[in-house]
Amino acid sequence: xxxxxxxxxxIPTYNRKETISRSIQSVLNQTYENIExxxxxxxxxxxxxxxxxxxYGDAVVYVENQRKKxxxxxxxxxxxxxxxxxxxxxxxxxxxxxxxxxxxxxxxLTNTDIKMVYCEIKRYREEEFIxxxxxxxxxxxxxxxxxxxxxxxxxxxxxxxxxxxxEAFTSVGGFEETLGSLVDYEFSIRFSHEFLIGFAEDTYVKxxxxxxxxxxxxxxxxxxxxxxxxxxxxxxxxxxxxxxMVALIIYxxxxxxxxxxxxxxxxxxxxxxxxxxxxxxxxxxxxxxxxADNKFKVEGKEKIIHIKDxxxxxxxxxxxxxxxxxxxxxxxxxxxxxxxxxxxxxxxLDQLWESMKQMMNVDGVxxxxxxxxxxxEILKVCDAILAYVEEHMHWCNVCKNDVFFLPIPPEHExxxxxxxxxxxxxxxxxxSKDNYTCPVCKLKDRERLIIAFLEMIQAENEERLRMLQxxxxxxxxxxxxxxxxxxxxxxxxLMPDVTFQxxxxxxxMVEDETYDIIVCAHVLEHVEDDIQxxxxxxxxxxxxGVCLVLxxxxxxxxxxxxxxxxxxxxxxxxxxxxxxxxxxxxxxxIKRLDKAGFHVNELGKEWFGEEFYQKCGFDEYSILYVAxxxxxxx
Numbered sequence: 001x002x003x004x005x006x007x008x009x010x011i012p013t014y015n016r017k018e019t020i021s022r023s024i025q026s027v028l029n030q031t032y033e034n035i036e037x038x039x040x041x042x043x044x045x046x047x048x049x050x051x052x053x054x055x056y057g058d059a060v061v062y063v064e065n066q067r068k069k070x071x072x073x074x075x076x077x078x079x080x081x082x083x084x085x086x087x088x089x090x091x092x093x094x095x096x097x098x099x100x101x102x103x104x105x106x107x108x109l110t111n112t113d114i115k116m117v118y119c120e121i122k123r124y125r126e127e128e129f130i131x132x133x134x135x136x137x138x139x140x141x142x143x144x145x146x147x148x149x150x151x152x153x154x155x156x157x158x159x160x161x162x163x164x165x166x167e168a169f170t171s172v173g174g175f176e177e178t179l180g181s182l183v184d185y186e187f188s189i190r191f192s193h194e195f196l197i198g199f200a201e202d203t204y205v206k207x208x209x210x211x212x213x214x215x216x217x218x219x220x221x222x223x224x225x226x227x228x229x230x231x232x233x234x235x236x237x238x239x240x241x242x243x244x245m246v247a248l249i250i251y252x253x254x255x256x257x258x259x260x261x262x263x264x265x266x267x268x269x270x271x272x273x274x275x276x277x278x279x280x281x282x283x284x285x286x287x288x289x290x291x292a293d294n295k296f297k298v299e300g301k302e303k304i305i306h307i308k309d310x311x312x313x314x315x316x317x318x319x320x321x322x323x324x325x326x327x328x329x330x331x332x333x334x335x336x337x338x339x340x341x342x343x344x345x346x347x348x349l350d351q352l353w354e355s356m357k358q359m360m361n362v363d364g365v366x367x368x369x370x371x372x373x374x375x376x377e378i379l380k381v382c383d384a385i386l387a388y389v390e391e392h393m394h395w396c397n398v399c400k401n402d403v404f405f406l407p408i409p410p411e412h413e414x415x416x417x418x419x420x421x422x423x424x425x426x427x428x429x430x431x432s433k434d435n436y437t438c439p440v441c442k443l444k445d446r447e448r449l450i451i452a453f454l455e456m457i458q459a460e461n462e463e464r465l466r467m468l469q470x471x472x473x474x475x476x477x478x479x480x481x482x483x484x485x486x487x488x489x490x491x492x493x494l495m496p497d498v499t500f501q502x503x504x505x506x507x508x509m510v511e512d513e514t515y516d517i518i519v520c521a522h523v524l525e526h527v528e529d530d531i532q533x534x535x536x537x538x539x540x541x542x543x544x545g546v547c548l549v550l551x552x553x554x555x556x557x558x559x560x561x562x563x564x565x566x567x568x569x570x571x572x573x574x575x576x577x578x579x580x581x582x583x584x585x586x587x588x589x590i591k592r593l594d595k596a597g598f599h600v601n602e603l604g605k606e607w608f609g610e611e612f613y614q615k616c617g618f619d620e621y622s623i624l625y626v627a628x629x630x631x632x633x634x
Contacts, residue, residue, distance in 0.1 A: 091159065121207050153241065293404075
């Protein structure tokens with residue numbers, strides 16, 4: 001059939017002389033013949049216009065905005081002057097596959113109920129591949145049709161993938177020009193509320209995230225999400241998604257280190273401000289004492305350094321008689337001591353504060369000699385605080401923050417002791433007494449070390465690694481779902497919302513050698529036949545796969561105590577928890593894995609690196625047990 005319907009392709013541009021040729025050429029190379037290319041210049045000053053007209057001439061329509069309208073305004077203006085019955089949008093730094101429009105028009109012309117078709121995007125940072133969107137593992141039927149209930153939670157459709165009927169585009173109001181980011185997301189929600197949307201399989205668009213890309217303005221993105229939240233508030237409420245959307249907005253902002261910004265913006269939403277319950281929940285989100293204390297501690301280091309430098313300079317000037325001594329200097333020194341009180345309290349240096357109080361003579365500092373002695377004492381206090389900070393401040397390898405890790409909650413030991421567990425005060429491997437939890441991301445030490453290991457496991461080329469987590473921990477699940485090279489699944493016998501429910505002792509629904517990565521952390525101590533469970537883990541692991549197997553291990557214990565069917569009280573007494581049926585010894589634990597066929601790799605600071613362990617707060621008992629079939633990890 002001869003192509004008859006005209007497709008107008010809108011390309012907004014602003015100072016894209018270096019990349020726009022790639023974009024235009026990929027449009028002109030389309031196998032769908034009947035197109036017009038409209039370039040809307042939003043005020044370029046780098047010679048873009050001269051370059052395009054000289055290279056492409058009459059092959060494009062080139063228009064310039066009289067005043068700067070932004071990308072959305074430029075696209076809307078392009079639609080106004082377009083002659084085509086269908087509209088496509090291209091960005092001035094991206095690239096289309098030559099069959100994009102042809103494949104999309106086929107879908108539109110054979111499905112009259114569909115008014116827009118989109119396709120996959122491969123995203124790049126310069127020339128480095130990042131990911132494919134939507135996820136290729138997402139079933140095709142979920143990518144098309146009535147997408148409204150999906151889109152109000154997550155973006156799916158990028159502007160350069162859209163091919164839309166002009167009349168339908170105009171009927172929903174086009175792009176929202178007041179928004180600074182995620183404009184395509186906001187538009188796709190409005191459009192999906194009115195029309196069905198089609199999907200063209202295979203990747204037809206390459207997107208290059210350059211330094212000037214609009215998507216980098218994360219605060220604007222947060223505002224757009226909140227705008228969407230307010231506009232569709234009734235729909236979120238009817239679908240019982242209010243709190244889920246609030247959590248998504250705050251989580252996204254938290255990834256950039258500014259939860260407070262998102263929370264303050266959410267408080268401005270009329271419906272939230274009128275709801276005492278929701279407003280109170282936001283205030284609870286905002287005040288996180290552990291995170292706030294950590295921020296104060298981290299910032300305290302720089303403030304103490306500043307105090308020390310200032311006092312040190314004062315000392316040398318007084319010593320050299322560059323400034324005269326007076327009573328005001330003595331008063332200022334007392335003020336410095338008072339200001340140091342907050343830091344001795346937050347760092348838990350109570351004894352240091354007691355010694356500082358002795359410096360404050362009730363009669364004041366009367367002369368230069370006393371002043372110099374006092375300054376020397378203040379400098380010693382500053383050094384003591386900085387030494388404490390140097391020893392206790394670490395870096396979280398997951399949330400990437402400088403932190404003072406929280407110790408294991410005293411309730412843990414108290415509960416074990418009350419229930420008669422004889423090892424209540426023992427050292428457990430990967431259960432740090434001092435650096436147990438991150439105050440910012442809330443992850444435990446074992447979760448942080450598992451993620452550190454997983455970060456070292458990368459797929460080659462465009463391969464996707466199949467990963468299974470048994471009894472899924474949310475932190476590991478969120479990390480895996482954020483990896484575009486991992487196809488993630490979860491399983492448990494009783495937990496809801498897993499990929500499939502199964503007994504680890506009988507995984508007959510899973511084929512042999514299915515998974516590249518298995519995470520089985522703190523599960524085997526709960527099952528009746530752990531040897532059979534280990535055999536099942538071995539069976540479903542690929543020959544070159546890795547299986548992370550963690551169980552509670554007490555430092556120094558070699559044998560295993562076990563018994564199935566005890567009372568909860570007896571389980572507490574013998575195994576340290578009411579639903580456990582065994583307490584492993586290290587030597588016996590490794591023997592059991594070996595009996596199942598595994599080679600066991602004990603990964604500690606020698607494997608991860610001593611510098612990494614020191615920086616991230618791991619200790620000599622932080623050992624990760626990684627079981628493999630055929631290889632030793634080196």
